[in-house]
Amino acid sequence: MFISPTNWEETLLPYNQAVDELVVKFSSLAAGFRKLDRPSPIESVSGRVKRVSSILDKANRKSVATSEITEKIEDIAGIRIICRFIDDISVVIRMIKDRGGIDLEVIKERDYITSMKPSGYRSFHLIVRYPVITAFGFARVLCEIQIRTMAMNFWATIEHSLRYKYNGKIPEQLASRLISSSEAAAKLDDEMNAIHDEIMEAQIVYQSKTALVDEILDNIQRLYVSARVDELEDLNERFFALYEGGDFEKLADFNRSLRAMRDVYRI
Numbered sequence: 001m002f003i004s005p006t007n008w009e010e011t012l013l014p015y016n017q018a019v020d021e022l023v024v025k026f027s028s029l030a031a032g033f034r035k036l037d038r039p040s041p042i043e044s045v046s047g048r049v050k051r052v053s054s055i056l057d058k059a060n061r062k063s064v065a066t067s068e069i070t071e072k073i074e075d076i077a078g079i080r081i082i083c084r085f086i087d088d089i090s091v092v093i094r095m096i097k098d099r100g101g102i103d104l105e106v107i108k109e110r111d112y113i114t115s116m117k118p119s120g121y122r123s124f125h126l127i128v129r130y131p132v133i134t135a136f137g138f139a140r141v142l143c144e145i146q147i148r149t150m151a152m153n154f155w156a157t158i159e160h161s162l163r164y165k166y167n168g169k170i171p172e173q174l175a176s177r178l179i180s181s182s183e184a185a186a187k188l189d190d191e192m193n194a195i196h197d198e199i200m201e202a203q204i205v206y207q208s209k210t211a212l213v214d215e216i217l218d219n220i221q222r223l224y225v226s227a228r229v230d231e232l233e234d235l236n237e238r239f240f241a242l243y244e245g246g247d248f249e250k251l252a253d254f255n256r257s258l259r260a261m262r263d264v265y266r267i
C-alpha cells in the first residue's frame with residue numbers, strides 16, 4: 001500500500017474502515033459476555049485514525065520517508081481496549097491471538113506493563129495486520145491495539161494532555177510526579193485485582209450453591225411421582241429449613257439422601 005500525499009482521504013479510507021470494523025468486533029465480544037450474564041474482560045472499546053498532521057510529525061521524528069509510512073508507522077489505525085482488572089488484559093490478549101489469523105494477524109507485541117516506559121506509561125500493545133475490502137479494493141493495514149486498565153488509561157490520558165501542553169518536554173519536577181502517580185496507579189491495579197479474585201471466588205461459591213439447590217428441587221419434583229404425600233411434605237419442610245440455615249454441607253447431605261431415595265424408587 002502506498003501513501004498518496006495528494007489524496008489523504010483515499011489513502012486513509014482502509015484505515016478508517018479497519019477501525020470501524022474492529023471496534024464493532026471487540027464491542028460485540030463484550031456484549032456477548034454481558035448477554036450471558038458473565039463478567040466481560042472488555043470494559044469498553046474505542047478507535048481512531050491518526051490525524052494527517054500527526055502521521056507527518058511522527059514520520060518526520062522517525063525519519064520515515066513518505067513511501068514507507070504505511071509500513072513503518074504502525075499506529076495510523078488505533079484501537080484501545082479498556083479492561084477493569086489487570087488479569088483481564090491477558091484474557092483479551094489470548095482472545096486476540098486465538099483469532100489465529102482468521103481476520104487479523106498479530107505481528108508484534110510490546111509489553112509496557114512488565115517493563116514500564118521511562119515516562120511511567122503502562123499498557124500492552126499488539127500490532128496486527130488486518131484485511132479490509134473497501135469500496136475501492138482490498139488492503140491489509142497495520143493497526144495498533146492498545147490494551148490497558150482503567151487506571152492505566154486515566155494516567156495515559158492525563159500525561160498525553162500534559163505532553164501536548166508542554167510540546168513533548170514535560171518539566172522535570174512534573175515528570176517525576178507523573179512517574180510516582182503511575183506507580184500509585186499500578187498499586188491501585190494490584191489492589192483491585194485482589195478484590196477481583198475475591199469476587200470470582202464468591203461467584204464460584206454462589207454458582208455451586210445455585211446448582212445444588214436446582215438439583216435438590218429437581219430431585220423432589222421427580223420423587224413427587226412416586227413418593228407418598230406425607231414424605232414429600234417432610235422433604236419440602238426439611239429443604240426450606242436447611243436453605244434458610246444456609247449450611248452448604250447440610251444441603252449437600254440432604255441432596256445425597258434424595259438421590260438415595262430416587263435409587264430406591266428407581267426414578
Ligand code: 0O2
Nearest residue numbers: 050054058074075110117119120121125155156157159160
Ligand atoms: P498518539 O498521539 O497517542 O497517537 P517510539 O516512538 O519508538 O517509542 P512508537 O513506534 O510510537 O514508539 O510505539 P509506542 O512506543 O508503542 O507508542 C505508540 C503509542 O503508544 C503512542 O502513539 C501513544 O499513543 C502511546 N504511548 C507510548 N508512549 C507513551 C507515553 O509515554 N505516554 C502516553 N500518554 N502515551 C504513550 P503516539 O503516536 O506517540 O501518540
